[in-house]
Amino acid sequence: MAIHEKHLIRPENLATHDNLVIDGVDVSGDWSTFIRTRAVSDYNEDLQVEIAALPGGEYIHRCWQCGSCTNACTVNELNPDFNPRYWIYLIRMGYESELLRDKDIIWQCVSCNKCTSACPRDVVPEGVMKATAHWLELKGHTATSPSTDFDEIFASQVFHKGKIEDGSILTGFMKRSGQPLIQDWLIEMIKGMLRDLPIRFLFNMGWATLFHPKTKNWGKARAAIEEYVAERDEAHRIALKLDKSVDLHGHHN
Amino acid sequence: MTNKNYETVAYYPGCALEGSGQPYNRSTKEVGKALGLKLEEVKNWNCCGAMEVKNIDPEIQTYLSSRVMSIAAHEMGHKAVMAPCNGCYHNLKKAEYDLSHKENSRAVTKRLSEKAGHQTYEAGQIETIHALDWIKDTIGEDGLKARVKNNLKGLKVANYYGCMYTRPRNIFPEKDQGPGSESTSNPHFMDDLLAASGADNVDFALKTACCGGAHTLSDSDTSTRLVSNILQAAEEAGAEVIATECPTCHSGLEMHQIRAEKKFGTKSNVKIVYFTQLIGLALGLSGRKVGIHENISNSTTLLRSKGFK
Ligand code: SF4
Ligand code: SF4
Numbered sequence: 001m002a003i004h005e006k007h008l009i010r011p012e013n014l015a016t017h018d019n020l021v022i023d024g025v026d027v028s029g030d031w032s033t034f035i036r037t038r039a040v041s042d043y044n045e046d047l048q049v050e051i052a053a054l055p056g057g058e059y060i061h062r063c064w065q066c067g068s069c070t071n072a073c074t075v076n077e078l079n080p081d082f083n084p085r086y087w088i089y090l091i092r093m094g095y096e097s098e099l100l101r102d103k104d105i106i107w108q109c110v111s112c113n114k115c116t117s118a119c120p121r122d123v124v125p126e127g128v129m130k131a132t133a134h135w136l137e138l139k140g141h142t143a144t145s146p147s148t149d150f151d152e153i154f155a156s157q158v159f160h161k162g163k164i165e166d167g168s169i170l171t172g173f174m175k176r177s178g179q180p181l182i183q184d185w186l187i188e189m190i191k192g193m194l195r196d197l198p199i200r201f202l203f204n205m206g207w208a209t210l211f212h213p214k215t216k217n218w219g220k221a222r223a224a225i226e227e228y229v230a231e232r233d234e235a236h237r238i239a240l241k242l243d244k245s246v247d248l249h250g251h252h253n
Numbered sequence: 254m255t256n257k258n259y260e261t262v263a264y265y266p267g268c269a270l271e272g273s274g275q276p277y278n279r280s281t282k283e284v285g286k287a288l289g290l291k292l293e294e295v296k297n298w299n300c301c302g303a304m305e306v307k308n309i310d311p312e313i314q315t316y317l318s319s320r321v322m323s324i325a326a327h328e329m330g331h332k333a334v335m336a337p338c339n340g341c342y343h344n345l346k347k348a349e350y351d352l353s354h355k356e357n358s359r360a361v362t363k364r365l366s367e368k369a370g371h372q373t374y375e376a377g378q379i380e381t382i383h384a385l386d387w388i389k390d391t392i393g394e395d396g397l398k399a400r401v402k403n404n405l406k407g408l409k410v411a412n413y414y415g416c417m418y419t420r421p422r423n424i425f426p427e428k429d430q431g432p433g434s435e436s437t438s439n440p441h442f443m444d445d446l447l448a449a450s451g452a453d454n455v456d457f458a459l460k461t462a463c464c465g466g467a468h469t470l471s472d473s474d475t476s477t478r479l480v481s482n483i484l485q486a487a488e489e490a491g492a493e494v495i496a497t498e499c500p501t502c503h504s505g506l507e508m509h510q511i512r513a514e515k516k517f518g519t520k521s522n523v524k525i526v527y528f529t530q531l532i533g534l535a536l537g538l539s540g541r542k543v544g545i546h547e548n549i550s551n552s553t554t555l556l557r558s559k560g561f562k
Binding site: 078145220 | 312465470
């Protein structure tokens with residue numbers, strides 16, 4: 001499969017002159033288009049270190065830019081702008097402003113691990129995508145993505161009870177992401193299910209509060225996990241130079 | 254030919270099989286019974302961390318999975334734990350890999366296990382297998398053939414494995430080991446078992462494509478597009494049903510099949526069933542017994558027309 005790479009020459013950097021005379025020579029017509037000099041001066045030298053400090057980003061330094069990740073990527077096939085190799089390059093070079101151009105799509109990685117399987121250098125690009133998406137949120141460049149919302153709801157239920165209940169995850173997520181629970185496709189799906197088993201449906205979706213799965217004697221595990229998470233949060237806060245006002249578990253701009 | 258024996262294993266159903274994946278749970282247990290294999294559910298198990306916890310912290314995911322293995326190995330004395338859910342299977346394998354390769358994973362797991370008050374799991378203390386290995390290794394294709402009562406002949410099946418069963422390769426050291434082993438690029442264990450049950454497997458290119466399960470709710474349009482590709486490819490290959498071996502893939506396909514029609518007007522007729530349901534039918538179990546009626550995708554009419562009740 002061909003890799004459709006990004007063009008670094010953007011339309012806004014092309015200068016076209018209708019009439020142009022240089023050194024007394026009229027170069028209007030074919031010779032009138034120029035590329036504006038592009039100089040990057042605002043490197044963020046800490047970019048790679050900060051992303052490497054977040055879960056999943058640890059191995060970014062190993063990347064040798066072969067492009068296997070982008071070539072294998074599921075989301076790249078849907079959207080050629082989704083380009084893990086390129087983002088890893090930008091991060092390693094410290095091109096923060098370039099990275100920010102794609103800030104709204106990086107979270108769309110579907111964690112299929114095609115990149116991780118293809119990568120010859122064990123970079124775990126899937127993890128780098130997660131770390132980068134997380135970094136963008138923590139630095140306030142993007143609002144918390146629906147994906148992070150989902151992770152947070154899910155993880156907090158696991159940390160609290162040891163188990164999850166898919167129905168209440170669904171309702172919790174729709175609420176947190178501000179979506180109405182009643183979506184037309186969801187209704188269609190419910191109708192399909194009601195065909196045979198109305199009771200089971202309600203039961204499974206957690207709207208009947210008959211039964212809430214949980215692991216017994218989970219208290220000590222919960223306390224241990226919460227203590228550990230708090231330590232990690234503190235480490236991330238220091239690594240990213242975040243002040244106390246930043247909520248590490250989801251904030252909405 | 255069977256090379257391993259998993260007649261009695263620890264059974265780790267995981268959260269999904271107690272919720273939306275109920276028919277997978279039911280059919281796995283029924284097939285086990287019909288084949289004379291014993292499943293002992295892991296006592297007081299917890300969530301493996303699914304696809305989400307690792308995004309908060311991968312070491313917590315390793316700990317969560319290690320607790321399940323610790324109970325199965327130390328409290329119950331098992332040598333193997335079987336997980337039918339690709340997510341659980343993947344996470345237990347990933348934990349095994351990390352615990353044998355990463356000092357930090359070992360340290361965090363030890364610390365959390367000690368504080369939680371149970372024995373720390375160490376790499377190599379139990380083997381994690383998928384429901385596919387369980388049947389393939391213990392019963393084998395010949396064994397299954399010998400037990401088939403209602404052969405699946407005439408049923409055209411696309412075998413769909415998804416992501417977590419094969420990727421990333423490094424966490425599955427037993428795969429890609431030549432003849433007899435599972436392949437990560439072209440998995441075939443499910444194909445083998447269904448062929449032994451008489452099904453006509455179609456040539457299906459998207460066996461390990463991603464269904465977008467991680468973003469089923471958070472980026473539904475992406476998931477719908479990915480699922481549509483899979484459904485279309487299966488239909489173009491001539492499949493009447495897609496056999497699944499993961500509750501997340503299964504409900505993703507079911508849900509986005511409906512959503513694709515509602516939102517994008519792309520209709521598909523292929524039905525989605527768990528491979529254990531198909532094996533159950535082949536073994537002579539009724540559709541009800543293996544939970545066909547509990548699937549969202551309604552395959553009752555199709556299966557009846559093929560002579561299955
Ligand atoms: S496959 Fe690995 S080494 Fe190659 S560009 Fe991607 S991350 Fe870098
Ligand atoms: S895990 Fe993410 S980045 Fe990697 S191939 Fe899949 S979608 Fe692309």
